[in-house]
Amino acid sequence: MIVNFRNKGLEDLFIEGASKKINKRYYKAALMILDHLNMAIGPKDLVGVKDFHALHGKDDGRYSMHVNGNWCVTFSFDERGFIEIDFEDYH
Numbered sequence: 001m002i003v004n005f006r007n008k009g010l011e012d013l014f015i016e017g018a019s020k021k022i023n024k025r026y027y028k029a030a031l032m033i034l035d036h037l038n039m040a041i042g043p044k045d046l047v048g049v050k051d052f053h054a055l056h057g058k059d060d061g062r063y064s065m066h067v068n069g070n071w072c073v074t075f076s077f078d079e080r081g082f083i084e085i086d087f088e089d090y091h
Contacts, residue, residue: 001081002038010034010073010087022087029067030087036065037075037082059090 005011009021014034022030029050036049043063046052051066055074062084064072070089075082 001040002034002085003078003081003083004085006084006086007088010085014038026067026071026087030073033065033067033073034085037073037085040082043077055090064090 002014005014007021009019010030012019013022013027013030017031018024018027033050036046040046043052043054046063046065049065051064053064055062055064059074062074062076064074066072067087070091072088072090073085074088074090075085077083
């Protein structure tokens with residue numbers, strides 16, 4: 001379940017279905033990822049979806065799912081659900 005967002009544009013996209021802060025070409029993939037996050041109980045439920053993987057180094061403890069090009073939805077997980085959901089090019 002989604003608990004909170006780090007990226008306001010991604011939050012708007014999830015709630016409103018559109019956002020002026022995110023290019024429309026990313027909507028379909030980003031919304032699919034957000035739907036998966038909102039339905040999942042934990043990270044293991046995301047294995048095999050949109051190149052789901054754990055991040056390492058400075059982002060240890062965060063996860064990523066591929067949207068398009070270098071753009072990814074990144075997030076953390078705790079006992080409440082998926083937190084600090086962001087839209088970024090972290091490469």
